[in-house]
Amino acid sequence: MKKKLNGKTATALICAFALSVTSAAMALDLGDILKKGAIGIAGGWLVTAISPQMNDFINTITFNKGVAYDGYTKxxxxxxxxxxxxxxxxxxxxxxxxxxxxxKAVAQLEGEFSSLRATALIPIDSTNPIQRFRRVKGVGVTAIINVKL
Incomplete structure (x- = not known):
């Protein structure tokens, strides 16, 4: 039987994990690039680990507000x-x-033009956009989850 996490527990887990990875990377003095890579990998792993609970939470709050997504989500x-x-x-x-x-992930691309700033969120088929990725057609972003660190 799967145990569901509430929103506060999920947020606490993400914050604790991010802080432990940051502390470990600083303690080992691996350098800025390795530290950022470790945080990114660990953060991605944690998001994947608790994604079913976060998905259920978002589907519940949108259903309760009468704006549920009619299709498949994750x-x-x-x-x-x-x-x-x-x-x-x-x-x-x-x-x-x-x-x-x-x-597998959403790529976040940012750019500036004159005084405008744009952020594009693109559903992609890889968790490593540096290596390679392709846009997944027919998929859109329905919610953003932010964690205050």
Whole structure:
């Protein structure tokens, strides 16, 4: 029998894990790049580990507000392409289970034009956008999960 996590427990787990990874990386003095890589990998692993509970939580709150998604959903890590290391998660939605199954993460691309700043969130088929990735067609982002660190 699976035990469900409430929102506060999930947030506490993400924060505790992020802090422990950051502390371990600093204690070992692995350097900035390795520390950021470790945080990204650990954050992605943690998001994946508790994604069913986060997905249920989002589906419950949207259902309660009368705006539930009519299709298939799951929670995946957000992987940033560009400056900075972030730990994040997004709920994605699609009308087919196969499209949801192909989605492994959401790529976050940021750019600036004049005084405008844009963030693009793209459902992708890989958790490593540096290696390679493809957009998963027919999938959209339905919710963003932020954790205050």
């Amino acid at each position: 929670v995946v890590p957000i992987v940033s392409i560009g400056d900075g290391t972030r730990i994040g998660a997004a709920q994605v939605g699609a009308t087919t289970q196969s499209a949801i199954d192909r989605t």
